[in-house]
Amino acid sequence: MRVLVTGGAGYIGSHTLLQLLRAAHEVLVYDNFANSSPEALARVQQLANRDFEVVTGDMRDANALHAACAEFRPEAVIHFAGLKAVGVSHTQPLDYYTTNLAGTLNLLRAMDAQDCARIVFSSSATVYGEPVYLPYDEEHPLNPLSPYGRSKLMVEMLLRDWAAARRGASAVMLRYFNPVGADASARIGEDPQGIPDNLMPYIAQVAVGQRAALSVYGDDYPTRDGTGERDYIHVADLARAHLAALDFAARSTGCEAINVGTGTSYSVREMVAGFERASGRQIPCRIAPRRAGDVARMCAKVDKAQSLLGWEAREGLEAMCRSTWEWQSANPQGYRATE
Numbered sequence: 001m002r003v004l005v006t007g008g009a010g011y012i013g014s015h016t017l018l019q020l021l022r023a024a025h026e027v028l029v030y031d032n033f034a035n036s037s038p039e040a041l042a043r044v045q046q047l048a049n050r051d052f053e054v055v056t057g058d059m060r061d062a063n064a065l066h067a068a069c070a071e072f073r074p075e076a077v078i079h080f081a082g083l084k085a086v087g088v089s090h091t092q093p094l095d096y097y098t099t100n101l102a103g104t105l106n107l108l109r110a111m112d113a114q115d116c117a118r119i120v121f122s123s124s125a126t127v128y129g130e131p132v133y134l135p136y137d138e139e140h141p142l143n144p145l146s147p148y149g150r151s152k153l154m155v156e157m158l159l160r161d162w163a164a165a166r167r168g169a170s171a172v173m174l175r176y177f178n179p180v181g182a183d184a185s186a187r188i189g190e191d192p193q194g195i196p197d198n199l200m201p202y203i204a205q206v207a208v209g210q211r212a213a214l215s216v217y218g219d220d221y222p223t224r225d226g227t228g229e230r231d232y233i234h235v236a237d238l239a240r241a242h243l244a245a246l247d248f249a250a251r252s253t254g255c256e257a258i259n260v261g262t263g264t265s266y267s268v269r270e271m272v273a274g275f276e277r278a279s280g281r282q283i284p285c286r287i288a289p290r291r292a293g294d295v296a297r298m299c300a301k302v303d304k305a306q307s308l309l310g311w312e313a314r315e316g317l318e319a320m321c322r323s324t325w326e327w328q329s330a331n332p333q334g335y336r337a338t339e
């Protein structure tokens with residue numbers, strides 16, 4: 001299939017790109033490298049030993065998107081490109097709505113002009129907000145707690161209306177839980193800029209000595225050990241879910257929101273212990289106050305992914321921690337050392 005991948009140089013995009021190339025899809029990556037490096041694409045090209053097209057372009061640039069679509073004529077789009085820092089979205093909401101929401105509008109217009117009617121979208125479990133019950137199924141009320149989360153929910157609504165109005169259209173909205181880990185080659189992985197917001201990259205940077213200690217945001221939650229529990233999903237499993245979603249989009253019409261998680265949750269302490277086992281390094285921790293906006297526990301009901309996509313997660317905590325450690329220890333500066 002000819003697949004346009006927006007944000008294909010990013011963390012999840014690069015892992016999915018590798019699997020798309022290995023599965024013999026023709027790919028065009030559209031990315032402005034706002035939060036990624038061209039080096040990630042060079043490494044994917046080496047790993048897959050296959051070429052693909054790259055356009056350096058912005059989601060906010062409707063003309064550039066239109067030109068890229070007209071030239072490539074995609075049969076399907078996987079739409080990763082967007083801004084994702086929850087904290088920043090509170091102070092820069094208009095940037096988040098412009099890139100995430102208006103960017104998706106531009107994309108749908110460019111797709112319509114080429115008669116491309118299949119899209120797989122990166123949504124997030126953050127659209128659910130405070131749990132009313134757990135595990136979250138896809139019918140759980142939607143009440144995102146940040147501008148970032150609301151931008152994801154608005155895109156979901158937009159896609160629903162687009163798919164309803166357009167004959168033969170198919171939109172698959174994957175609600176990711178907490179993606180972690182790296183490709184087994186240790187050549188591509190998560191490379192956050194500045195101080196990581198998220199748990200796994202922070203632990204990994206402590207393990208290689210770049211940060212002194214992990215701040216554990218609260219140990220008085222009503223969870224197994226008092227620390228926050230999350231449904232971590234290996235990025236290779238997540239990438240595979242996108243290929244399954246592409247297949248599904250090709251044989252269905254309409255719009256579906258689908259959770260992508262493992263159905264199991266781990267606490268901060270369990271993640272630290274898992275990482276210590278995988279790396280053989282000690283991770284110094286200090287207990288810090290709770291982080292605003294955090295919930296105690298998140299966990300996915302994963303039946304819908306199984307029944308519609310025929311997909312389920314394969315990798316567990318050990319592989320998530322090991323691959324993160326292998327990536328971080330082989331690339332302590334991320335892609336920067338080779339840029």
Ligand code: NAD
Nearest residue numbers: 007010011012032033034035036058059081082084122124
């Ligand atoms: P990432 O930042 O690594 O990748 C996003 C990519 O989009 C980057 O390559 C970036 O350069 C590009 N991009 C950003 N703004 C752009 C613009 N205006 N024009 C063109 N390209 C632009 O993030 P990721 O972790 O790979 O996430 C991919 C998608 O999945 C995002 O939409 C994110 O919101 C969503 N998501 C991520 C997580 C997570 O924990 N990583 C969880 C839920 C949902």
Ligand code: UD1
Nearest residue numbers: 086124126197198199202215216217228229230268293294
């Ligand atoms: C965060 C975002 C979420 C986004 C997801 C993936 C918030 C409130 N939520 O989810 O919208 O989809 O990232 O990008 O920002 N923790 C620590 N110390 C740290 C970092 C994290 O103890 O230095 C704890 C957190 O309190 C939480 C767990 O680790 O219990 C996971 O945190 P994180 O990796 O940031 O993911 P989420 O908060 O689940």
